[in-house]
Amino acid sequence: MIKRLRWIFFGLFFHIVTFPSVCAQSVTVPAGEFQMGDGSGEQDERPLHAVRISSFRINKFEVTAAQYDSCVRAGVCSPAHYDDGKCLIWNGTRFQNVTVPQAFRRPDYPVVCVTWHQARAYCRWKKMKLPSEAQWEYAARAGTRNVYSWGDSGPSPQRCVMPEKRCPDEAGSHAPNGWGLFDMTGNVWEWTNDYYDQQYYSFSDSQDPPGPDVGLYRVIRGGGWYSGPAQLRIANRHWFSPDYAEASIGFRCVE
Numbered sequence: 001m002i003k004r005l006r007w008i009f010f011g012l013f014f015h016i017v018t019f020p021s022v023c024a025q026s027v028t029v030p031a032g033e034f035q036m037g038d039g040s041g042e043q044d045e046r047p048l049h050a051v052r053i054s055s056f057r058i059n060k061f062e063v064t065a066a067q068y069d070s071c072v073r074a075g076v077c078s079p080a081h082y083d084d085g086k087c088l089i090w091n092g093t094r095f096q097n098v099t100v101p102q103a104f105r106r107p108d109y110p111v112v113c114v115t116w117h118q119a120r121a122y123c124r125w126k127k128m129k130l131p132s133e134a135q136w137e138y139a140a141r142a143g144t145r146n147v148y149s150w151g152d153s154g155p156s157p158q159r160c161v162m163p164e165k166r167c168p169d170e171a172g173s174h175a176p177n178g179w180g181l182f183d184m185t186g187n188v189w190e191w192t193n194d195y196y197d198q199q200y201y202s203f204s205d206s207q208d209p210p211g212p213d214v215g216l217y218r219v220i221r222g223g224g225w226y227s228g229p230a231q232l233r234i235a236n237r238h239w240f241s242p243d244y245a246e247a248s249i250g251f252r253c254v255e
């Protein structure tokens with residue numbers, strides 16, 4: 001009996017260690033104030049400004065292909081654009097519309113080739129939302145002023161995915177930041193809820209800024225597997241149409 005229990009405990013421990021997805025999926029981020037942006041960064045990252053954020057919960061990992069697929073099978077989400085020629089892939093020189101290789105679709109890899117609308121639909125299905133830009137940046141910084149979620153030193157294959165690999169890594173394969181969040185910098189870019197406005201930081205609310213009221217594009221953050229050091233910076237902002245799909249853009253959800 002004791003021997004059997006021991007094996008059950010060992011099996012459970014092994015399962016938890018081997019499959020972090022069975023552990024808590026989200027962490028609670030404490031309320032606080034931080035300096036958002038980069039005073040010496042690109043024009044849309046200025047001015048550096050103080051922002052207060054209420055406590056919220058955020059996914060530890062980028063949403064995986066398996067998680068997204070469960071939403072598709074539930075009849076709520078539409079399939080990721082792996083096969084319909086809509087998804088763009090960086091081939092090292094330029095973006096191409098091709099059928100997405102199987103290497104991008106493995107169950108524990110971040111789902112990619114999803115539009116902003118698809119990302120939002122998934123989060124809603126989980127009774128969650130996409131993070132605001134401010135929530136995303138606050139969570140990525142984890143109380144620091146670091147350039148990247150791991151510190152100030154430049155990217156390396158151990159810290160994030162480098163372009164030579166030509167595809168993402170399994171979600172959560174690099175060290176987490178100080179708040180236990182994986183792959184905030186790199187692996188795949190992450191859709192945020194906010195419309196993009198280059199000037200937003202000069203007039204945004206100082207408490208839980210929700211993003212501009214209107215816009216044509218939605219913001220992505222964090223850089224992806226093909227990104228260079230400048231793109232990977234926490235303060236970096238980039239944007240696409242909410243109907244755009246790319247093999248290096250995924251997302252995570254907050255509540």
Ligand SMILES: [Ca+2]
Pocket residue numbers: 062183184185186187188189190222223
């Ligand atoms: Ca990421």
Ligand SMILES: [Ca+2]
Pocket residue numbers: 042236237238
């Ligand atoms: Ca930028």
